[in-house]
Amino acid sequence: MELAERATVLVVEDDNEIRELLRLYLIKNGFNVACASDGVSALREFEFIRPDLVLLDIQLPGASGLEVCEQIRSVSNVPIMFVSARGEAEDVIRGLDLGADDYIAKPFDPAIVVARVKANLRRAPIYRRYDPSSQGARTEPAIPKDGIYIDTKKMTVYADGHEVRLSAKEYQLLVFMANRAKEVFSASELYEYVWGRDSNDDPRTVMVHIYNMRKKLEQNPTDPRYIVSVRGLGYRYEGAPVV
Structure with missing residues (x-):
């Protein structure tokens, strides 16, 4: 079964023509689609259908896209x-800071939107449910009380013994760096490897994600032990490897 055939996308857009255009293109590509035209109904639809991905306009009546993002991210890693719109650059940065994974500027090519939806779904395993009945018997490893612990089988991350909720892109970024511990990567390289395209967009995308990850994973985010800045070069991961 193709990815699109088992994925549901929630489209939240107050412009009727844009919403319908996105809906038709997504359906044409095999997705299940639900729609909402304002922030309040978006949260209601999200709770009801539990979509695999949310496509979210920033400027919405009722509750803004930023508010919707914040509320969804508090309960889900979808x-x-x-x-x-092109004039909303600061809102985009704030949205990424709240945990959004990607953004597309208006006006857009709907075919590109569909391609980006597919790419984000392919790279976002963290929110998929772990089903122990589908696995053979295995001994659960002890969770260390100090440092970062990444269990890729369950798609979970622990910091100092406590489970940490990361967004899909934060998780992908962490796993990528952990698999290459001690290597230094520039922000542009991380953007290309994790987002899967050249870093022609604002490089602050990576910086915002690193900032958020440090807040969640580090005891002192201003003096990080695990996701370390290398002056003039980029970032290096100093934590434990993945499991």
Whole structure:
């Protein structure tokens, strides 16, 4: 079964023509689609259908896209993609800071939107449920009380013994760096490897994600032990490897 055939996308857009255009293109590509035209109904639809990805406009009546993103991210790691007007750059940065995974500027090519939806779903395993009945018997490893512990089988991350909720892109970024511990990567390289395209967009995308990850994973985010800045070069991961 293709990815699109088992994925549901929630489209949140107050412009009727844009919403319908996105709906038709997504359906044409095999997705199940639900729609909402304002922030309040978006949260209601999200709770009811539990989509695999949310495509979210920033400027919405009722509750803004930023508010919707914040509320969804407080309960779920589902991928969130913002659709924004070109004049909303600061809102986009704030949205990424709240945990969004990607954004697309208006006006857009709907075929590109569909391609980006597919790419985000392929790279976002963290929110998928772990089903122990589908696995053979295995001994659960002890969770260390100090440092970062990444269990890729369950798609979970622990910091100092406590489970940490990361967004899909934060998780992907962490696993990528942990699999290459001690290597130094520039922000542009991380953007290309994790987002899967050249870093022609704002490089602050990576910086915002690193900032958020440090807040969640580090005891002192201003003096990080695990996701370390290398002056003039980029970032290096100093934590434990993945399991």
